[in-house]
Amino acid sequence: MEFRTVIRPLCRQGLVEHGSPMLLLGSCFTDNIGKCLRDDLFDVEVNPFGPVYNPMSVLRSLEILRDCQPIREEELIEVEGLYRSFLFHSRYSAVDSAQAADMMAASVLSGHETLKCASVVFLTLGTTRVFRHLASDRIVANCHKQPAKEFESRCLGFDETVAVLAECIELIRGFNPSARIVFTISPLRYLESGAHGNQLIKSTLLLAVDEVVKVFGEDVASYFPAYEIMMDDLRDYRFYAEDMKHPSSQAVEYIYEIFRASYFSPETEKVAAEARALTRRLSHRIVASSTEAGANEIAARQRAIRAITERYPKLTDAIRRYNDKNTLFK
Structure with a gap:
């Protein structure tokens, strides 16, 4: 028995997709x-x-x-x-x-x-x-x-x-x-x-x-x-x-x-979950104990970006927009 009104999802899967403006x-x-x-x-x-x-x-x-x-x-x-x-x-x-x-x-x-x-x-x-x-x-x-x-x-x-x-x-x-x-x-x-x-x-x-x-x-x-x-x-x-x-x-x-x-x-949800994990990492300010540690984190982010765009090339433009200054692509 449910003691609240539950609004169920609509059956319109596929309307929202990556790479579609x-x-x-x-x-x-x-x-x-x-x-x-x-x-x-x-x-x-x-x-x-x-x-x-x-x-x-x-x-x-x-x-x-x-x-x-x-x-x-x-x-x-x-x-x-x-x-x-x-x-x-x-x-x-x-x-x-x-x-x-x-x-x-x-x-x-x-x-x-x-x-x-x-x-x-x-x-x-x-x-x-x-x-x-x-x-x-x-x-x-x-x-x-x-x-x-x-x-x-x-x-x-x-x-x-x-x-x-x-x-x-x-x-x-x-x-x-x-x-x-x-x-x-x-x-x-x-x-x-x-x-x-x-x-x-x-x-x-x-x-x-x-x-x-x-x-x-x-x-x-x-x-x-x-x-x-x-x-x-x-x-x-x-x-x-x-x-x-x-x-x-x-x-x-x-x-x-x-x-x-x-x-x-289901495929879009899978890609979105990976994208969400990446943007959460990118949104965090880099706090490092040394210049070397900061450089290592930037390099790690670059590798993560390359990895996800190689798997899903249609995310490239969205990632570039997300990172306004494009620092991670230089």
Whole structure:
């Protein structure tokens, strides 16, 4: 007898594979799953705009990626000495406007190239609440703590949300006809709208995703139940972070386990386990008692990298990206 609601893995093994590019776009939960996939050395582009929460901002982000639209300096705003964009998270900011615009443009270009050939696009939706910037009459992805009087806030209705999600699917498939789309609903609770308001927001997203999956068919678009795993399977405050809104690292790990069981083939799981062991080693700072000991550890890491890439050549690019400075390849 089970005294909890257990969410079983989906039967979609083989959807996620090494060497097949994937794009992940959406809320901060996307960052969590994206990190797990990076650690398993998958070819992933994760949140090229930073976290994006509402369906309209997700659609706008996809439009920019498809068209590889330039980021103009004059569209940036200065906040606390840093230049930012209403389309990007604050992680894409700099003291110099040209540097900020270049940083954003580079991320857009990388996302454009991934969207063009992605086997799967994961879209994680967090809320239906949108903020319209009154001066520009545009929906923003991030308000950057600007005065509330500069924005108008409202929640998208069911029909609006369905229409926007359908546009997302059509845009992706129009640009990359072979791409599969997987929707998830972020388990992050948006309590700024109150507990009841949060439930209404999540309910609208769940109903809208269910509708577009029915319309387009599961061969095109499907749903991964991250929200249900958090709310119905884990269902305990010990699985939340200290803010009582975000999933804890343990919760993310559990959700990723079900993700792996849902989408990895046995061979992919085997490669991912080896990749995970390697990236854990690479992520540790080298602490050695002598220069010689440090050099020995670098050499050992180089041997480990060569060994895994000889067995699985499709991991080479992912390893290079994982090690930003490429120190271990020199």
